[in-house]
Amino acid sequence: MIASDDRVLALLAEERPEAMEVLYDRYGGLAYSLAYRVLQDAGAAEDVVQDAFLSIWRRADSYRPERGSLRTWLCSIVHHRALDRLRGRAGRARTDLPLEGAPAGDGVPDMFETVSLEIERDHVRSALVELPADQRQTIELAYYGGYSQSEISGLLGVPLGTVKGRTRAALRRLRTALEGKGLGEVTT
Amino acid sequence: MTSCDDVDLILAVGAVSGGFQDDDLKTVRDHVPGCARCRRSAADYTATADLLGVAVEQVPPPAGLRARILAEVYATSPAGAAVVARQAARTPPAPSLRGRLARLWRSVPSGRGFTLGGALAAAAAVALLVVSVTRGGGTAPLSSPVSASIAQPAVQGSFTYYPQTQTGVLSVRGLGPQPAHVYEIWLLRSATSVTPAGFLTQQPDGSWTAAIHGSISGYAMVAATVEKPGGVSRPTSDPVLTASLPST
Numbered sequence: 097m098i099a100s101d102d103r104v105l106a107l108l109a110e111e112r113p114e115a116m117e118v119l120y121d122r123y124g125g126l127a128y129s130l131a132y133r134v135l136q137d138a139g140a141a142e143d144v145v146q147d148a149f150l151s152i153w154r155r156a157d158s159y160r161p162e163r164g165s166l167r168t169w170l171c172s173i174v175h176h177r178a179l180d181r182l183r184g185r186a187g188r189a190r191t192d193l194p195l196e197g198a199p200a201g202d203g204v205p206d207m208f209e210t211v212s213l214e215i216e217r218d219h220v221r222s223a224l225v226e227l228p229a230d231q232r233q234t235i236e237l238a239y240y241g242g243y244s245q246s247e248i249s250g251l252l253g254v255p256l257g258t259v260k261g262r263t264r265a266a267l268r269r270l271r272t273a274l275e276g277k278g279l280g281e282v283t284t
Numbered sequence: 285m286t287s288c289d290d291v292d293l294i295l296a297v298g299a300v301s302g303g304f305q306d307d308d309l310k311t312v313r314d315h316v317p318g319c320a321r322c323r324r325s326a327a328d329y330t331a332t333a334d335l336l337g338v339a340v341e342q343v344p345p346p347a348g349l350r351a352r353i354l355a356e357v358y359a360t361s362p363a364g365a366a367v368v369a370r371q372a373a374r375t376p377p378a379p380s381l382r383g384r385l386a387r388l389w390r391s392v393p394s395g396r397g398f399t400l401g402g403a404l405a406a407a408a409a410v411a412l413l414v415v416s417v418t419r420g421g422g423t424a425p426l427s428s429p430v431s432a433s434i435a436q437p438a439v440q441g442s443f444t445y446y447p448q449t450q451t452g453v454l455s456v457r458g459l460g461p462q463p464a465h466v467y468e469i470w471l472l473r474s475a476t477s478v479t480p481a482g483f484l485t486q487q488p489d490g491s492w493t494a495a496i497h498g499s500i501s502g503y504a505m506v507a508a509t510v511e512k513p514g515g516v517s518r519p520t521s522d523p524v525l526t527a528s529l530p531s532t
Contacts, residue, residue: 113354113361114487120350128345130337142349149353153360164334171337179302213338220339238300239336245297264296271332279335 101166108156116153123167124149126213127174134178134242144181148173167213175239182242216279223273231266234259291315291322299329300336351425351453355446358453358495423448426530430456436524441491443506443527452496454506456484456525459492468511469494470519471503471529480515484508503529 104122107115127148131141151173152159159169224232237243237251245263249256294312298304304312316322425446432439441456454469467484484492496506507523 111362113357114493116357117354117487120353124345124350124353125342126338126340128349129340129343132343133340138346142346145345145349146353146356150356153357164331167338168331168334172334175337176302216335217338220335224336224339235300235336238297239333240340244301260293260297263300264293267296267299267329267332270335271328274332274335 105156105159105166108152113153116149119152119166119170120149123170123213126167127170130171130174131178133240134175135182140181141178144174144177148177151177167216179242219274219277219279220270223270223277226273227266227269231262231269234262235266235270238263286311286315288315288319288321291319292325295322295326296329299326299333348425351427351444352446355425355444355449355451355453358493359446359449359451359497361495428528428530430454430525430527432458432525436460439525441525441527443529445500445530450497450499452500452506452529454484454492454494454496454508454527456492456508457490459484459524461486462510464513465510466513466515467492467508467524468515468519469496470507470509470523471496471500472505472507473503478519479503480517481506483515500529505529 101122104115104118108119124145127145128141131144131148132138135141135144148170152170159166164172224235227235233252234248237248238245243251245259246256249259252259291311294304294308295316298308298312303309312326316326425444427442427444430439430441430443436459438458439456440458441454443452443454445452459467469481469483471479471481473479481496482494484494486492505526505528507519507526509519509521509523511520
């Protein structure tokens with residue numbers, strides 16, 4: 097099936113199950129890789145990915161273009177659920193805040209989605225590598241490792257405020273670097 | 285009173301951590317909706333953190349994960365519900381179908397061994413495999429390959445049954461279009477019992493799928509025939525594909 101991510105979203109809104117086949121074939125590997133990276137457990141990662149995909153199937157209408165692309169939305173769901181699983185909790189208040197507007201997708205062809213994911217991946221990796229070592233370490237522990245700021249403080253032996261400061265500084269640097277590549281932009 | 289800088293720090297940490305601690309959540313809810321600067325920060329941090337997910341090293345997902353997800357999707361889709369409704373609305377075929385069924389079984393290429401006896405033997409072999417699979421709990425998906433017919437030799441695919449949800453998914457490639465006709469699915473219990481089980485639906489990529497809901501216990505085979513739109517209560521043509529059903 098050839099379909100842009102926008103078309104996949106439109107099919108999901110129509111409750112067309114074949115859209116989930118496209119979504120999984122396109123981003124199932126990404127979702128599983130992220131869940132596995134956080135959880136380091138194949139069975140738990142599988143459960144999280146299944147839960148995330150079924151969540152999208154049941155609530156495709158909750159997608160908000162201003163939050164980003166379909167794949168970053170999926171990553172966000174997988175990440176949150178992986179963290180919930182890791183911390184043994186049923187759920188945590190999401191960062192679903194009123195956001196500024198961002199441009200929606202424009203119906204690009206299927207091949208572009210694949211290529212753009214590769215480009216996006218390279219840009220994000222490069223931006224991470226270019227972070228100062230202490231900031232990169234903090235982001236990796238927090239986002240990919242699922243450690244709380246307090247846990248990171250204990251692990252690294254630095255004050256909690258320092259960890260939070262590094263987290264914010266890292267995000268700001270990442271944002272600047274990625275916006276320079278046309279990623280993660282939010283327009284007003 | 286909390287300053288924008290304090291809130292900004294909370295927003296950054298929350299974006300990376302997937303949410304807020306209770307105290308921080310209250311602060312955010314009290315402050316952000318009325319502060320354009322912090323709304324902007326929230327958007328920026330969230331968009332940036334969401335991009336981090338795409339950077340992970342690729343790890344191949346387990347082979348059965350796709351099937352598990354799609355079985356649940358098809359089982360809960362409106363199309364799946366329609367299949368169930370059609371099954372419930374139809375009258376079981378009369379015993380006079382014996383001749384039609386015998387022809388149906390025989391019409392599959394003999395090189396594939398799909399006589400009635402061969403099919404039952406294949407089903408028995410699958411059953412042996414299933415016994416070994418299901419000892420651990422009986423919820424693992426059970427799959428069997430599709431056999432093509434002479435009329436449509438390029439057909440490939442599989443029938444996968446999910447015991448936990450009692451859902452079967454027939455997935456086929458290489459099936460040609462049939463203008464003004466449909467591919468109707470049949471479940472065969474024996475040479476004297478055939479049950480309509482819905483229709484194959486063509487997907488945008490050219491493949492065909494059908495979801496079959498309910499237990500397949502007692503059925504030996506699934507088959508598809510070309511029928512008029514809306515379907516018929518008993519087969520009127522030779523099968524274009526067949527697949528042995530695993531025992532449950």
